[in-house]
Amino acid sequence: MDDAPNPSxxxxxxxxxxxxxxxxxxxxxxxxxxxxxxxxxPANRPExxxxxxxxxxxxxxxxxxxxxxxxxVRGETLPPSASAHRPELAxxxxxxxxxxxxxxxxxxxxxxxxxxxxxFTTQPAxxxxxxxxxxxxxxxxxxxxxxxxxxxxxRTAQAALAPFGGEWHPKFKAWCDDYFFLKHRGEPRGIGGxxxxxFNALGFARSFALMRAVxxxxxxxxxxxxxxxxxxxxxxxxxxxxxxxxxxxVEFNLVWDRGTLFGLQSGGRTExxxxxxxxxxxWDYDWQPEPGSPEARLYxxxxxxRDWAAGGVSP
Numbered sequence: 001m002d003d004a005p006n007p008s009x010x011x012x013x014x015x016x017x018x019x020x021x022x023x024x025x026x027x028x029x030x031x032x033x034x035x036x037x038x039x040x041x042p043a044n045r046p047e048x049x050x051x052x053x054x055x056x057x058x059x060x061x062x063x064x065x066x067x068x069x070x071x072x073v074r075g076e077t078l079p080p081s082a083s084a085h086r087p088e089l090a091x092x093x094x095x096x097x098x099x100x101x102x103x104x105x106x107x108x109x110x111x112x113x114x115x116x117x118x119x120f121t122t123q124p125a126x127x128x129x130x131x132x133x134x135x136x137x138x139x140x141x142x143x144x145x146x147x148x149x150x151x152x153x154x155r156t157a158q159a160a161l162a163p164f165g166g167e168w169h170p171k172f173k174a175w176c177d178d179y180f181f182l183k184h185r186g187e188p189r190g191i192g193g194x195x196x197x198x199f200n201a202l203g204f205a206r207s208f209a210l211m212r213a214v215x216x217x218x219x220x221x222x223x224x225x226x227x228x229x230x231x232x233x234x235x236x237x238x239x240x241x242x243x244x245x246x247x248x249x250v251e252f253n254l255v256w257d258r259g260t261l262f263g264l265q266s267g268g269r270t271e272x273x274x275x276x277x278x279x280x281x282x283w284d285y286d287w288q289p290e291p292g293s294p295e296a297r298l299y300x301x302x303x304x305x306r307d308w309a310a311g312g313v314s315p
Contacts, residue, residue, distance in 0.1 A: 003203045005132045007095060010119045010208065011072055014099045015053075017117070017215045018070045021101060022055055024219045025066055028226055032060030034068065039269045041073060049074040050095070054272040058279070062230045064106040067275035072097040075266055092131070093123035096266075099215070100259065102276040103222070108242035110229040111142035111149070111190070112249060113222050114276065116259065117215045119208075132204070134211040135197035137172060138218050139180050140225075141190030141249060143242045144294055145302035147312050149225045150191050154308035157194045160217035164202065164210050169309070172196045177305065182252055188303050189252050193221075241295050243282040250281055 022034045040051035052071035057063055074095045098118025105112065115138035122131045140153050154173070161168045176195035181188050194214065200207050253260050253276050263273035289295035307313050 003205055005121055005130055005204050006208075007097070007119065007121060011097055013208075013212060013215075014070055014072075014097060014117070014119075018053065018055065018068055018099050021068050021099070021219065024223060025057070025063065025068075025103070028223055028230075029057065029060040029062040029066075032057050032063065034066070037272070039272065041268075048076075048266070052269065052272060054269070054275060056275060060106070062105055062107070062110070062226065063103055065104045065279045066101070068099065068101040069272050069275060070097075070099050071268070071272070073266065073268060094120065095123075096120045096262075098136070100276075101218075104246070104278045105226060105230065107230050107232060108143045108234050108238040109146075109232040110226050111140050112246070112278070113140050114138065115215075115218045117211050119211070133198045133200045134207050135199060136211055136214050137176055137193060137195035138214070138221065139176055139190055139193040139195065140222075141245075142302060143245050143298065144238070145191070145298050146229075149228070150302070150306075150308045151312055152224060153191070153193060153221050156217055156221035157214075158309045160213045161194065161210070163213070164206065168196075168210070169194065173309075180252065182248060182256065184255065185248065185251070187248075187299075189248060191302055191306075191308065240282070243280055244284055244287060245298075246278045246281040247283045250277055253277065 026033055034055040034057045037054045037056070038051070039054065041048040050071070050073035052069060052073070054067065054069045057066040060066070072095070074093070076093050096118065098116055100114075100116035100118075102114045103112060115136070117134070117136035119134055120132060138157070140150070142149065157173070158169045161172065172194035173192060175197075176192045177188065179195050180190065180192060199210070202210060260273060260276075262268075264270065289299065305314070
């Protein structure tokens with residue numbers, strides 16, 4: 001059986017996934033629609049190729065800002081952010097494609113969320129196979145913690161990976177906890193989820209199926225949470241805390257996120273790369289939550305390791 005990588009099949013799936021995600025989120029918002037921006041790599045960079053389709057929703061009833069981007073880009077040599085941890089790729093022609101999304105709800109009780117699925121391959125040299133892998137995952141960034149939301153989120157991720165073997169969920173959960181961590185703050189970005197990269201352990205067909213399972217699991221993981229929280233009452237205090245915590249999101253994406261660095265260093269479209277940033281944010285110098293408050297509870301009960309798929313027990 002031929003298990004060679006099939007980039008065209010991956011691209012077809014990613015485009016359909018973007019359509020599916022947009023439709024589901026528009027239905028959840030109840031009125032706002034995504035606008036589409038199709039783009040190509042700059043004409044003054046002949047060593048680069050490809051383009052993408054960015055979709056943005058703003059000022060919705062539920063989503064203050066939502067971005068879902070598809071990209072399929074190529075180049076003659078990899079940028080430093082990609083080749084640093086894979087030196088064998090230096091100097092090779094490459095292609096990278098994926099769908100990524102970031103959702104910033106209006107209601108502070110509804111969490112921000114991020115997801116992406118992606119595929120990378122090199123141009124094979126004569127008599128040598130292509131180097132390829134999948135990556136992706138999704139993570140949740142609540143402002144006010146609800147245990148039932150966290151348990152649902154992680155159990156949905158666990159169920160998506162279960163058909164591929166019981167070892168992947170704990171591995172990908174730990175990877176997510178480690179990756180989405182603000183080292184300069186000493187705190188996690190949120191309550192995690194799953195994350196994987198450089199994945200080809202199951203061969204192309206099964207690895208592709210795992211990536212699709214992760215992509216298909218996002219809406220069932222996220223929409224029920226937003227449905228529960230989008231109409232919950234809030235005031236200036238909750239809104240102020242939401243804007244303050246959004247600052248952590250900005251810090252991670254600009255300081256630590258490998259995808260942001262890869263996109264900027266590889267000549268990607270800046271507007272599409274930075275679509276992940278929230279529309280409004282604030283920083284308050286050395287702010288601390290009042291002990292025992294709902295804001296403090298986020299730090300003491302949610303921004304710490306817990307086995308949410310097992311009901312939220314401490315590891």
